[in-house]
Amino acid sequence: MTDAAVDPDKLKLYSYQLFTKLEGAVTAGMIHLGDQLGLYAAMKRAGRPLSTTELAAETDTIERWVREWAFNQAAARMIEAHPDGTFSLSPEAAIVLADHEHPAFGMGMFHRLPQTMKALEHVRDSFRTGVGHDYDSHGPEGAVGIERSFEPWNRAFLVPVVLPALDGVLPKLDAGAQVADVGCGAGSAVLLMAGTYPNSTFTGYDISQYALDRARTKLDASGLPNAAFHDPRHQGLPEDASLDLVCTFDCIHDMAHPQQVIEAIHASLKPDGTWLLVDIKALDTFEENARKNPMASLMYGISVLSCMSSALSEPGGLGLGTLGLSENRAREMAEAAGFTRFRRLDVDHSVNAFYEVRP
Numbered sequence: 001m002t003d004a005a006v007d008p009d010k011l012k013l014y015s016y017q018l019f020t021k022l023e024g025a026v027t028a029g030m031i032h033l034g035d036q037l038g039l040y041a042a043m044k045r046a047g048r049p050l051s052t053t054e055l056a057a058e059t060d061t062i063e064r065w066v067r068e069w070a071f072n073q074a075a076a077r078m079i080e081a082h083p084d085g086t087f088s089l090s091p092e093a094a095i096v097l098a099d100h101e102h103p104a105f106g107m108g109m110f111h112r113l114p115q116t117m118k119a120l121e122h123v124r125d126s127f128r129t130g131v132g133h134d135y136d137s138h139g140p141e142g143a144v145g146i147e148r149s150f151e152p153w154n155r156a157f158l159v160p161v162v163l164p165a166l167d168g169v170l171p172k173l174d175a176g177a178q179v180a181d182v183g184c185g186a187g188s189a190v191l192l193m194a195g196t197y198p199n200s201t202f203t204g205y206d207i208s209q210y211a212l213d214r215a216r217t218k219l220d221a222s223g224l225p226n227a228a229f230h231d232p233r234h235q236g237l238p239e240d241a242s243l244d245l246v247c248t249f250d251c252i253h254d255m256a257h258p259q260q261v262i263e264a265i266h267a268s269l270k271p272d273g274t275w276l277l278v279d280i281k282a283l284d285t286f287e288e289n290a291r292k293n294p295m296a297s298l299m300y301g302i303s304v305l306s307c308m309s310s311a312l313s314e315p316g317g318l319g320l321g322t323l324g325l326s327e328n329r330a331r332e333m334a335e336a337a338g339f340t341r342f343r344r345l346d347v348d349h350s351v352n353a354f355y356e357v358r359p
């Protein structure tokens with residue numbers, strides 16, 4: 001290509017677009033710091049604009065660093081700057097940045113940002129070897145980040161909205177059901193359900209030792225007698241059609257051998273049992289995902305660094321990745337495992353789709 005073919009305006013625009021990506025990445029790092037240093041929490045607690053001197057005093061940090069951070073955050077419109085040199089959170093920002101009880105709390109993915117980006121060091125080799133890395137490659141804080149990503153929404157909606165949407169499951173849970181959560185992560189959903197349904201028994205399975213350690217620590221602290229956590233490589237799902245409900249939250253697309261896991265879920269369920277499949281709202285093709293999902297580039301990138309890498313971390317891994325389990329794909333895989341009923345639930349979630357799958 002000669003220089004004559006290059007439109008100077010388009011060149012500027014392209015460079016601008018390129019650097020908006022770097023701006024997003026760097027600001028994401030500053031958001032991580034705002035969360036980890038308690039800067040957002042202090043701003044929310046204050047409930048009024050704070051000077052950077054006040055914010056530094058509140059967070060036991062040094063004003064000059066806080067001031068530069070605040071300038072980044074205000075320039076990026078994450079926080080509000082006032083003419084008197086103070087800074088504040090809008091009511092919406094206070095929820096997304098600092099209210100970990102709210103379903104819209106958004107700091108989970110930012111919590112694990114350093115671990116996610118550190119994966120750049122090892123996935124470079126994966127492009128040549130083909131072999132990815134499981135969730136434990138992100139260290140213990142990776143498991144905490146996942147927990148903080150999903151727990152607030154689950155706490156608000158799993159028991160009051162999602163479980164009642166399943167046909168006939170609530171009476172079983174009240175009476176005493178056998179339930180598994182496969183790919184349970186740090187165990188939030190298991191502990192939430194076990195606390196709500198004391199007559200039922202809940203078992204979480206995960207291959208991440210960091211997630212299992214955290215889940216078991218929280219279980220000990222809870223004192224709940226009706227929950228347990230296992231690595232399925234040591235103690236797998238029962239094979240005797242004894243379970244009433246199996247849940248998989250945001251994990252089938254991360255698994256190296258999802259078809260085998262779906263078959264194991266089928267074998268574990270009673271004939272009238274239920275598989276609650278929750279996974280990313282993916283569409284069938286790249287074109288559809290790119291056109292209809294404003295977060296598609298984020299998700300394909302997270303896939304390389306985390307989801308697809310996990311799904312290729314064992315020999316022969318299927319490598320579905322973040323946007324790899326569309327409704328059609330999920331239905332095909334379920335049918336191939338012997339499931340005969342597949343229904344999408346009417347549950348509103350920003351990134352996830354919910355399915356009731358039955359033998």
Ligand SMILES: C[S@@+](CC[C@H](N)C(=O)[O-])C[C@H]1O[C@@H](n2cnc3c(N)ncnc32)[C@H](O)[C@@H]1O
Nearest residue numbers: 135150183184185205206207208249250251255
């Ligand atoms: C995105 S996290 C979701 C964790 C949890 N369900 C939640 O909602 O917080 C995906 C989880 O799947 C787990 N995982 C991947 N492959 C697995 C397998 N074959 N069996 C069990 N868990 C697996 C990972 O270790 C990770 O904890």
